[in-house]
Amino acid sequence: MLIFEQSRNGRVNTAQQPAGTKAVSDIPAEFLRNDKPLLPEVSEMQAVRHYTRLSTKNFSIDTHFYPLGSCTMKYNPRGCNSLSMLPGFLNRHPDSPVNMSQGFLSCMYDLQEILKDVTGMKEVSLSPMAGAQGEFAGVAMIRAYHDAQNGGKGDPERTEILVPDAAHGTNPATATMCNFKVREIPTNSDGDVDIDALKQAVGPQTAGIMLTNPSTLGVFERKIKEIADIVHKAGGLLYYDGANLNAILGKVKPGDMGFDVIHMNLHKTFSTPHGGGGPGAGPVGVSERLIPYLPVPMVTKVSDEYQVITEKDNPNSIGRLSAFMGNAGVLLRAYIYARLLGRDGMQRVAEYATLNANYMMKKLEAAGFELAFPNRKATHEFIVTLKKQAKELNVNAMDFAKRLLDYGFHAPTTYFPLLVPECFLIEPTETEAQDALDGFIEAMIAIQKEAETDAEKVKGAPYTLPVRRLDDVKAAKELDLTWKQQQA
Amino acid sequence: MPFIPHTEEDVKSMLDTIGVDSIEDLFDEISDELRAEGLTKVPEGVSEMELSRIMHERAQQDSRTLCFAGAGAYEHHIPAAVWEITTRGEFYSAYTPYQAEASQGTLQLLYEYQTMMASLTGMDISNASLYDGASALAEAVLMAVRANRKSKSKRIFMPRTVHPAYRKVAHNIVKGQGITLEELDFDMDGGFIDPESLPKDPGDFTALVIPQPNYFGVLEDIDALTNWAHEHKALVIAVVNPTSLALLKAPGSWGDKGADITCGEGQPLGAPLSSGGPYFGFMACRQAYVRQMPGRIIGRTVDLDGKQGFALTLQAREQHIRRSKATSNICTNQGLLVTAATIYMSLVGPDGLSKVANACHNNTVDLIDKLEATGKAKRLFNRPLFHESVMQFELPTDQLMDAMSAKRILPGVDISEDYPELGNVMLVCATETKTDADLQMYADLVIDITKNS
Numbered sequence: 001m002l003i004f005e006q007s008r009n010g011r012v013n014t015a016q017q018p019a020g021t022k023a024v025s026d027i028p029a030e031f032l033r034n035d036k037p038l039l040p041e042v043s044e045m046q047a048v049r050h051y052t053r054l055s056t057k058n059f060s061i062d063t064h065f066y067p068l069g070s071c072t073m074k075y076n077p078r079g080c081n082s083l084s085m086l087p088g089f090l091n092r093h094p095d096s097p098v099n100m101s102q103g104f105l106s107c108m109y110d111l112q113e114i115l116k117d118v119t120g121m122k123e124v125s126l127s128p129m130a131g132a133q134g135e136f137a138g139v140a141m142i143r144a145y146h147d148a149q150n151g152g153k154g155d156p157e158r159t160e161i162l163v164p165d166a167a168h169g170t171n172p173a174t175a176t177m178c179n180f181k182v183r184e185i186p187t188n189s190d191g192d193v194d195i196d197a198l199k200q201a202v203g204p205q206t207a208g209i210m211l212t213n214p215s216t217l218g219v220f221e222r223k224i225k226e227i228a229d230i231v232h233k234a235g236g237l238l239y240y241d242g243a244n245l246n247a248i249l250g251k252v253k254p255g256d257m258g259f260d261v262i263h264m265n266l267h268k269t270f271s272t273p274h275g276g277g278g279p280g281a282g283p284v285g286v287s288e289r290l291i292p293y294l295p296v297p298m299v300t301k302v303s304d305e306y307q308v309i310t311e312k313d314n315p316n317s318i319g320r321l322s323a324f325m326g327n328a329g330v331l332l333r334a335y336i337y338a339r340l341l342g343r344d345g346m347q348r349v350a351e352y353a354t355l356n357a358n359y360m361m362k363k364l365e366a367a368g369f370e371l372a373f374p375n376r377k378a379t380h381e382f383i384v385t386l387k388k389q390a391k392e393l394n395v396n397a398m399d400f401a402k403r404l405l406d407y408g409f410h411a412p413t414t415y416f417p418l419l420v421p422e423c424f425l426i427e428p429t430e431t432e433a434q435d436a437l438d439g440f441i442e443a444m445i446a447i448q449k450e451a452e453t454d455a456e457k458v459k460g461a462p463y464t465l466p467v468r469r470l471d472d473v474k475a476a477k478e479l480d481l482t483w484k485q486q487q488a
Numbered sequence: 489m490p491f492i493p494h495t496e497e498d499v500k501s502m503l504d505t506i507g508v509d510s511i512e513d514l515f516d517e518i519s520d521e522l523r524a525e526g527l528t529k530v531p532e533g534v535s536e537m538e539l540s541r542i543m544h545e546r547a548q549q550d551s552r553t554l555c556f557a558g559a560g561a562y563e564h565h566i567p568a569a570v571w572e573i574t575t576r577g578e579f580y581s582a583y584t585p586y587q588a589e590a591s592q593g594t595l596q597l598l599y600e601y602q603t604m605m606a607s608l609t610g611m612d613i614s615n616a617s618l619y620d621g622a623s624a625l626a627e628a629v630l631m632a633v634r635a636n637r638k639s640k641s642k643r644i645f646m647p648r649t650v651h652p653a654y655r656k657v658a659h660n661i662v663k664g665q666g667i668t669l670e671e672l673d674f675d676m677d678g679g680f681i682d683p684e685s686l687p688k689d690p691g692d693f694t695a696l697v698i699p700q701p702n703y704f705g706v707l708e709d710i711d712a713l714t715n716w717a718h719e720h721k722a723l724v725i726a727v728v729n730p731t732s733l734a735l736l737k738a739p740g741s742w743g744d745k746g747a748d749i750t751c752g753e754g755q756p757l758g759a760p761l762s763s764g765g766p767y768f769g770f771m772a773c774r775q776a777y778v779r780q781m782p783g784r785i786i787g788r789t790v791d792l793d794g795k796q797g798f799a800l801t802l803q804a805r806e807q808h809i810r811r812s813k814a815t816s817n818i819c820t821n822q823g824l825l826v827t828a829a830t831i832y833m834s835l836v837g838p839d840g841l842s843k844v845a846n847a848c849h850n851n852t853v854d855l856i857d858k859l860e861a862t863g864k865a866k867r868l869f870n871r872p873l874f875h876e877s878v879m880q881f882e883l884p885t886d887q888l889m890d891a892m893s894a895k896r897i898l899p900g901v902d903i904s905e906d907y908p909e910l911g912n913v914m915l916v917c918a919t920e921t922k923t924d925a926d927l928q929m930y931a932d933l934v935i936d937i938t939k940n941s
Contacts, residue, residue, distance in 0.1 A: 012840070074491070088551035169819075321622075362507070470789050
């Protein structure tokens with residue numbers, strides 16, 4: 001039942017209203033609304049019950065193993081939430097002067113320092129609000145850098161961004177937003193970038209390359225130094241998509257791999273909540289030559305006082321990308337997480353995430369599942385391809401995914417990366433215990449058996465969730481995007 | 489080990505299964521020259537108990553303030569239930585509802601949210617959120633360029649009464665795509681865009697941005713501005729405050745035909761001030777433009793048994809399908825804030841939101857009266873306003889700010905840097921959270937500070 005269907009005209013929650021409010025009398029009628037917006041008229045308890053019940057229809061990290069590849073669905077410590085929601089943090093207005101802001105700004109400054117250390121970059125700006133905005137900031141900085149070459153006359157020939165075909169969709173979409181042409185670079189059969197193809201693709205038109213390492217194929221790009229040299233020699237810059245930073249946290253620093261600019265997804269690596277689709281946070285770090293272009297605001301420390309850096313201080317900055325300082329509350333959670341982990345804990349993240357992934361990979365392989373890259377070690381994630389099942393049993397990756405839900409596991413990422421057919425991208429993360437991994441593997445084996453003996457059962461899944469498989473075609477063809485009163 | 493469950497025995501058995509001797513062996517594809525030498529600036533880890541003390545001390549430094557600042561971030565009462573439910577693990581620790589059957593809670597909530605926002609704005613449809621108000625305006629500009637196919641100029645008229653940070657963000661995000669934002673200046677008496685001042689022969693332009701209320705808190709002449717844009721075959725992008733929409737005319741009813749795209753900052757709907765984020769951007773539009781909309785959209789459909797259910801829809805617009813041809817690069821948005829906003833709107837209802845809007849307006853008018861009564865401040869613009877006002881003080885604003893902030897009071901936002909022609913001014917706001925005593929204290933302090941300066 002929708003909240004609107006529980007609504008009754010005239011039901012009012014007085015406990016949540018300012019008392020004794022007089023109606024406005026000094027605004028001319030031409031400016032005023034004369035209809036009642038369609039907001040629910042329900043009691044406080046009805047609202048609480050409705051949304052509590054809705055919450056129980058979700059799978060989440062707190063309720064289920066959630067090995068959604070490339071999303072790093074690790075445990076979100078509760079302490080990070082409660083300490084970031086202390087009244088002093090929640091009630092601080094973003095335009096507060098520095099003398100009312102030292103507590104918050106000190107956390108942001110410390111977080112910048114921590115992120116510089118783990119990435120090996122020279123300077124960090126926290127302001128981008130999600131990975132995709134971090135990408136935008138990074139590519140905009142690459143553009144600003146090229147525009148400043150040749151004594152400020154710029155390098156207008158550099159119109160292309162190279163993107164491996166395995167990249168996240170946000171990479172090419174971002175390059176387009178910054179008015180670059182996108183040229184795809186193929187991947188070889190071992191999952192590495194095809195170096196010959198790269199050599200042929202670079203040239204005076206190359207502005208840069210966007211790379212994820214480990215790549216979305218769940219393997220470490222072994223020739224990263226060579227790639228860096230090729231692109232740098234051609235005059236291009238290297239962009240590091242930090243989506244998979246969890247795999248190498250504290251073990252390898254993107255700065256050491258030769259990257260000029262990187263973004264981090266704090267809602268992945270630093271365990272801030274995914275929130276049903278955000279908020280994220282996508283800080284960017286840069287090498288020496290891109291420091292002038294970093295987005296503002298940033299935080300600095302001048303003789304024991306934390307201060308805010310704005311466009312005025314950094315005139316070559318690509319500017320601000322949010323009204324204030326990005327997703328500040330998310331940044332606080334990331335800071336708290338980093339402090340709880342500390343320097344040793346941070347390296348263990350990569351170690352145990354990698355251990356869990358390799359363990360699952362080996363066990364699934366032993367159970368007869370086909371790996372996309374059987375000759376490679378897994379990083380923090382790996383790919384299983386179900387193309388044989390699709391061909392021989394007519395049970396595809398989507399069917400396996402839906403059936404896993406019945407077994408109480410959130411499905412891995414399906415059909416991404418696009419170049420591996422019928423794929424599962426599986427990322428267990430470091431916070432899962434061996435039992436959970438074994439449970440998932442047993443479920444996969446059981447589903448395989450079902451697929452062999454009763455394919456229709458798998459194809460009809462799920463059976464035990466609030467709804468069965470949904471009609472996506474109808475959703476797109478007969479658009480129903482808002483509830484209408486007359487439907488009641 | 490923080491948040492890692494493995495015992496030594498677990499590790500041993502797992503390594504045996506893999507067939508390696510140590511965890512280090514799992515990293516042997518990474519060449520030695522790339523291996524980091526360790527972290528130096530990350531502090532040693534601490535327990536939650538120790539960190540709790542540190543964080544309480546830091547939060548304390550910024551605590552116990554009285555806030556008369558708005559300028560895009562507004563202090564409102566947030567019912568306790570909003571964040572108690574929003575931070576339930578099932579909402580807090582889920583992700584984008586890619587597996588619809590396992591995400592019906594989030595999906596239904598988003599469908600309800602879309603319904604509420606469409607109605608509040610008077611538009612046909614709403615998306616499921618963007619990052620914040622400023623970036624939502626940037627996305628609205630990009631969307632207008634896609635939607636208004638008849639216009640080739642990519643010129644957008646952007647009044648200077650739009651939030652300065654929003655204008656900067658819009659510029660920073662759209663400039664790469666050959667779009668120009670042309671400023672429209674405001675009337676110095678009214679603090680609004682005087683329709684009489686609009687160019688008689690503006691040439692081809694793609695869209696006009698109309699803020700309501702505008703950055704100064706002033707109400708724009710929305711009907712005349714909307715009709716002017718439509719007469720010139722341009723689209724209208726409304727930038728609105730959602731609280732105000734319980735009181736003010738919805739963009740869908742502006743002028744003869746209504747605005748085409750509406751966007752804004754969702755923070756007033758249940759998000760705490762929290763140093764500027766996380767908030768959420770909202771965006772709504774006419775049905776005709778739905779395929780140009782950026783971001784996630786939820787649709788209602790049926791399952792195999794014909795039972796109602798909800799799913800992400802129109803995904804062919806999005807980056808994970810469309811890649812370089814997507815409507816936007818946005819992926820992760822602000823789901824959790826929309827969860828809070830939906831619960832907030834359900835708890836206050838139409839009557840409650842209207843009471844909040846009325847109380848904000850009345851408190852701000854009372855504050856203006858009390859400040860003017862001191863003889864040390866005067867209201868700058870003579871037009872009707874919503875819940876903010878530009879006040880000119882006898883004292884230099886930096887002096888006022890220093891003296892008030894020393895008493896933990898934020899008197900407003902000094903906007904003289906963005907509007908040097910206005911002189912010594914502060915943008916002040918009094919929401920429903922302020923009492924008569926708060927307002928009087930502000931006025932009394934202005935007298936004291938001016939006297940002692």
